[in-house]
């Protein structure tokens with residue numbers, strides 16, 4: 001019996017029985033500290049976000065941050081229904097390029113008890129979205145099953161985001177957890193490139209020129225349709241990172 005105890009002590013002392021790793025938190029020594037009054041913290045939070053967005057683009061596994069430029073989405077599918085076109089579209093291996101160029105223009109924070117409402121306005125000058133697609137479409141009486149790759153180029157994306165969250169305490173530190181995210185991106189211009197629509201290059205070209213003329217209508221349908229797919233992904237990504245960012249280290253200590 002006491003050999004086992006001794007062996008245990010030896011192992012312990014030699015560090016084999018390491019205690020569970022301490023959670024790693026974002027180091028904020030070089031970041032500004034924001035006013036304690038949330039109404040005046042917007043400008044300061046904007047500076048911090050604009051500092052961190054390009055810095056963390058490659059992700060940091062210890063901080064629970066996945067690389068986000070490109071941001072990879074395994075799969076997403078949605079119904080499309082507008083006028084003569086109805087059907088289901090699925091996309092896979094989607095890569096979104098440009099998130100690290102995100103510039104936050106405006107931040108507004110409201111805090112009430114442990115409830116937080118955060119509104120941001122941001123801009124991305126240029127985005128590329130690449131991936132594989134597969135669709136089953138009914139166009140009037142025509143049945144189509146296109147399949148191929150696509151490449152969307154978006155310019156001047158302006159994004160208005162409203163986030164609802166709550167403050168909670170863990171290990172004596174305060175953190176923010178988001179409950180809901182609502183995004184309303186608008187795009188100045190969008191170019192759609194794709195192959196495999198009809199399997200005939202000339203017809204594909206024709207279909208794309210139609211799609212490129214009507215992209216505002218297409219976009220207006222796809223964005224809300226896909227919200228239930230991308231909103232939980234965004235929430236999960238942001239919340240994983242927030243678990244490593246105790247909020248008090250961003251706030252000036254009371255005088």
Ligand SMILES: *[C@@H]1O[C@H](CO)[C@@H](O)[C@H](O)[C@H]1NC(C)=O
Pocket residue numbers: 128130151152153193
């Ligand atoms: C996607 O399209 C853009 C704009 O036409 C182009 O610059 C980029 O190289 C394309 N990417 C791929 C992987 O084809």
